[in-house]
Amino acid sequence: MSADPSTMTAELRHPPRWWQARSDGARLLHLGGGLVIAMLVLVPFADLSVTSRDPWQELGRMLTGLASPAPGALESPLHALILTIAFALWGTLLGALIGLPLALVYSRSRLLRGICAGLRAVHELFWALLLLQVFGLSAATALAAITIPYAATFAKVYAEILEQLPQAPLKALPWASSRAMRFVYAELPMAWRRMASYTRYRFECGLRASVLLGFVGLPTLGFYLESAFREGRYAEAGALLWIFYLLIATLPWWGHRRVLPVLAIASLWWLGPWPDISPTLLWRFISHDIWPAPLVNASFESLTSGELATGLLQWASHLPDLLPAIGNTLLLGLLGTAGSLLIAMLLWPLASRHVGNRLSQHSTNGLLIFLRTTPELILAFILLLLLGPSLLPAWLALALHNGAIIAFLCARHANQIQLPPSRPQGKFECWLYELNPRVAPGMFALLLYRAETIIRETAILGMLGVVTLGFHIDSSFEYLMFDQAFALLVLTAILNIGVDSLARRLRPSGEISEDSCVR
Amino acid sequence: MRWLATAALTLISALPVTMSLAQADTFKFTAIPDEDESRLVERFDKVADYLEEKLGVDVEYVPVKSYSAAVSAFRNDQIQMAWFGGLTGVQARQMVPGSVAIAQGVEDAAFRSYFIARRDLKLAGDAAEPLDALPDSVEGHSFTFGAKTSTSGRLMPEYYLREQFQQAPDALFSRVGFSGDHSRTIALVAAGTYDVGAVNFAVWEAAVKDGKVDPSKVQVLWQTPAYPDYQWTIRGDADSHFGTDFTAHVTQALLDMKDPDLLESFPRSGFIPASNDDYAPIKTVGEQLGLLR
Numbered sequence: 001m002s003a004d005p006s007t008m009t010a011e012l013r014h015p016p017r018w019w020q021a022r023s024d025g026a027r028l029l030h031l032g033g034g035l036v037i038a039m040l041v042l043v044p045f046a047d048l049s050v051t052s053r054d055p056w057q058e059l060g061r062m063l064t065g066l067a068s069p070a071p072g073a074l075e076s077p078l079h080a081l082i083l084t085i086a087f088a089l090w091g092t093l094l095g096a097l098i099g100l101p102l103a104l105v106y107s108r109s110r111l112l113r114g115i116c117a118g119l120r121a122v123h124e125l126f127w128a129l130l131l132l133q134v135f136g137l138s139a140a141t142a143l144a145a146i147t148i149p150y151a152a153t154f155a156k157v158y159a160e161i162l163e164q165l166p167q168a169p170l171k172a173l174p175w176a177s178s179r180a181m182r183f184v185y186a187e188l189p190m191a192w193r194r195m196a197s198y199t200r201y202r203f204e205c206g207l208r209a210s211v212l213l214g215f216v217g218l219p220t221l222g223f224y225l226e227s228a229f230r231e232g233r234y235a236e237a238g239a240l241l242w243i244f245y246l247l248i249a250t251l252p253w254w255g256h257r258r259v260l261p262v263l264a265i266a267s268l269w270w271l272g273p274w275p276d277i278s279p280t281l282l283w284r285f286i287s288h289d290i291w292p293a294p295l296v297n298a299s300f301e302s303l304t305s306g307e308l309a310t311g312l313l314q315w316a317s318h319l320p321d322l323l324p325a326i327g328n329t330l331l332l333g334l335l336g337t338a339g340s341l342l343i344a345m346l347l348w349p350l351a352s353r354h355v356g357n358r359l360s361q362h363s364t365n366g367l368l369i370f371l372r373t374t375p376e377l378i379l380a381f382i383l384l385l386l387l388g389p390s391l392l393p394a395w396l397a398l399a400l401h402n403g404a405i406i407a408f409l410c411a412r413h414a415n416q417i418q419l420p421p422s423r424p425q426g427k428f429e430c431w432l433y434e435l436n437p438r439v440a441p442g443m444f445a446l447l448l449y450r451a452e453t454i455i456r457e458t459a460i461l462g463m464l465g466v467v468t469l470g471f472h473i474d475s476s477f478e479y480l481m482f483d484q485a486f487a488l489l490v491l492t493a494i495l496n497i498g499v500d501s502l503a504r505r506l507r508p509s510g511e512i513s514e515d516s517c518v519r
Numbered sequence: 520m521r522w523l524a525t526a527a528l529t530l531i532s533a534l535p536v537t538m539s540l541a542q543a544d545t546f547k548f549t550a551i552p553d554e555d556e557s558r559l560v561e562r563f564d565k566v567a568d569y570l571e572e573k574l575g576v577d578v579e580y581v582p583v584k585s586y587s588a589a590v591s592a593f594r595n596d597q598i599q600m601a602w603f604g605g606l607t608g609v610q611a612r613q614m615v616p617g618s619v620a621i622a623q624g625v626e627d628a629a630f631r632s633y634f635i636a637r638r639d640l641k642l643a644g645d646a647a648e649p650l651d652a653l654p655d656s657v658e659g660h661s662f663t664f665g666a667k668t669s670t671s672g673r674l675m676p677e678y679y680l681r682e683q684f685q686q687a688p689d690a691l692f693s694r695v696g697f698s699g700d701h702s703r704t705i706a707l708v709a710a711g712t713y714d715v716g717a718v719n720f721a722v723w724e725a726a727v728k729d730g731k732v733d734p735s736k737v738q739v740l741w742q743t744p745a746y747p748d749y750q751w752t753i754r755g756d757a758d759s760h761f762g763t764d765f766t767a768h769v770t771q772a773l774l775d776m777k778d779p780d781l782l783e784s785f786p787r788s789g790f791i792p793a794s795n796d797d798y799a800p801i802k803t804v805g806e807q808l809g810l811l812r
Contacts, residue, residue, distance in 0.1 A: 051661065054637075054711045076560075132588060136597040137581070217584030226584070231702045232731065281595055318809070385710050389661060389696050478587045478667040479810050480610055 039338035051388035065234020073236045084220040086267035088206035091146025099154025106159035116152035121496030123456040124209045129477045138275035142218045248373045290486035320472045329468045333455040336398035343403025351411035371404035394461040406446045448503040545577040550602035551589045562784040573772035586668045600753040605670035605801040617755025621770040624787030629745035631720040632671045649739045660714035662692040676717035678804045750793045
């Protein structure tokens with residue numbers, strides 16, 4: 001890069017300080033190094049004690065269950081399986097349908113970007129808990145819980161894809177073409193493949209989300225998985241996990257673009273149950289339940305007399321102690337992100353065809369399916385038994401789960417790379433000089449994107465006795481204090497938007513890789 | 520793109536059909552998830568069949584996952600009756616004015632929680648049997664409740680902890696967790712993940728009977744005084760929906776349930792009448808602890 005004469009003179013005039021990056025590669029190194037150093041600095045402040053006395057009996061029972069699954073004991077696995085797929089498929093589809101038009105105006109509207117960031121920031125589980133109050137345990141809750149955050153994600157990612165398109169064909173259009181015309185005639189043909197590829201990847205995420213929705217009571221595989229696991233019926237839990245692993249592992253075959261439409265239409269017959277939506281209920285929830293009582297009962301006099309302010313202050317004083325929760329959420333988010341980076345860097349080379357051999361490829365791919373498919377909550381519980389209650393099992397669960405997702409995508413990217421004939425002979429050199437420079441930018445882009453997800457996921461690990469914001473949100477829903485839950489959700493969303501904008505600033509700039517859209 | 524449009528059109532045209540199917544007037548009930556959920560649907564479908572036969576209306580069991588989901592479904596009239604815990608019942612009756620507690624289990628009039636710990640911690644000294652009060656040695660250990668709104672796994676244990684030690688659980692213990700469920704509390708204490716746990720006595724005794732926990736390794740430190748717990752609660756508008764005296768008929772059907780096979784689902788030896796007032800102590804404690812408002 002510095003061979004360019006203009007940069008050379010600039011460098012001579014203002015030589016970069018030792019901490020300033022000279023090239024994109026160095027920037028990534030700084031970013032990665034910075035994350036790991038921040039992790040090492042913060043670890044002493046995190047609550048990471050290991051206290052476990054006798055986990056082996058329970059772990060043994062778990063392993064036996066996984067090794068000898070009992071599919072016969074399942075109540076209605078086929079129905080749960082179909083619903084899992086149906087929710088994921090239709091949730092993703094509706095998300096894409098809503099996200100697409102939003103993407104067209106996304107870069108022009110700051111308001112829309114803000115709304116989308118807020119919608120994305122709330123975990124699918126919390127969307128479900130919120131919607132459950134209105135739609136009950138129904139397909140509407142499941143679909144909306146996936147559709148809403150996914151539409152916001154699609155709007156952002158589709159818009160990014162469109163922005164990266166070559167501009168020439170657009171300029172060739174007649175001068176007064178409308179936005180929709182430009183999209184249909186110029187952008188869509190160029191962007192179609194990448195948009196479809198991203199949508200398909202999102203469908204896999206949808207499947208995971210759909211299983212997770214079972215944890216709050218929607219009748220997907222997760223419903224039975226959670227009960228079986230919670231009550232120690234590990235043979236049943238094992239059978240359900242195997243079904244889910246197979247579902248994800250065989251996705252490339254049954255998730256073919258010609259098969260999906262057939263599946264989508266066929267699954268309509270099973271999609272249900274549908275709620276009787278009562279307008280009064282909906283209105284009461286939106287206009288009353290989720291707002292602080294002093295605000296709902298506010299009048300003009302209360303505003304002027306200061307009664308409203310004191311009322312709100314009193315309401316706020318009943319909120320749980322938020323500072324430690326915010327601290328824990330951010331700490332766990334940072335540790336989880338840095339941990340994911342280390343796990344991803346370790347695992348992707350082993351799963352790629354250039355570095356690994358056949359055995360390491362297959363075994364690592366198996367491990368990656370296991371890690372990214374097992375719901376974090378179950379990973380966390382296994383680690384909880386092993387390590388005792390602290391931040392540690394939550395950290396490891398987040399790092400393993402997200403690291404595996406990144407490693408899987410990086411390995412897929414690496415496998416698409418055609419190495420030049422002049423490549424180094426040794427595998428290590430091949431990794432160091434040929435693969436890593438090509439894969440790393442995409443990996444960091446993915447990592448910073450996952451940082452947002454990791455923050456959201458800290459929310460569901462309150463079981464470990466780690467008080468995060470999500471722990472308080474979950475409690476508020478349990479205590480049926482929806483106003484408090486809603487206020488905390490808004491706070492989480494603001495936190496997430498902050499983290500997201502920081503991540504965007506750190507993200508490698510420009511065109512990252514041909515695969516950058518596959519997040 | 521073409522198939523996308525086709526699929527969307529199909530969905531839109533199919534919606535009204537599926538929606539109208541759900542309109543039939545069925546009496547729906549649920550039971551809060553509590554312990555053994557294996558074959559839950561199968562077991563409770565039998566209860567539904569029994570009620571259907573006694574009441575002469577369609578009865579359906581709706582499975583739920585969490586305590587709050589049960590209350591929300593009740594509030595939204597998606598179910599008309601539920602087998603609630605003490606606290607969830609109070610929450611539900613507060614949210615749906617006019618709803619009434621109609622029956623409780625024979626055991627529920629005097630329910631208890633157990634504080635359990637591993638024997639090798641020697642928290643109870645050399646005592647093999649439950650003590651008269653929680654020993655002071657529990658201080659500084661790690662502790663887990665069950666679900667956050669469980670009466671026997673959270674509410675009453677916290678109440679008695681505060682009464683005896685005059686401090687909040689967070690201050691008393693080195694760490695406070697919420698296992699989410701009684702069976703899991705037992706598993707976590709047995710594995711040594713948490714030192715002490717609070718658990719529903721009925722679940723503990725069932726776990727000992729089924730060999731899921733080894734009482735030579737885990738002991739009961741203390742059992743709480745008796746308090747009222749689980750009950751059937753029905754919506755106040757049930758009579759106007761399903762006919763006059765419907766609530767009375769349901770109550771009678773519950774009290775008449777004698778088949779051990781059906782009662783095992785709860786698990787109770789039978790049902791006795793109950794009223795909202797029976798749960799006044801639970802309400803008071805819930806308000807004190809800030810779980811109700």
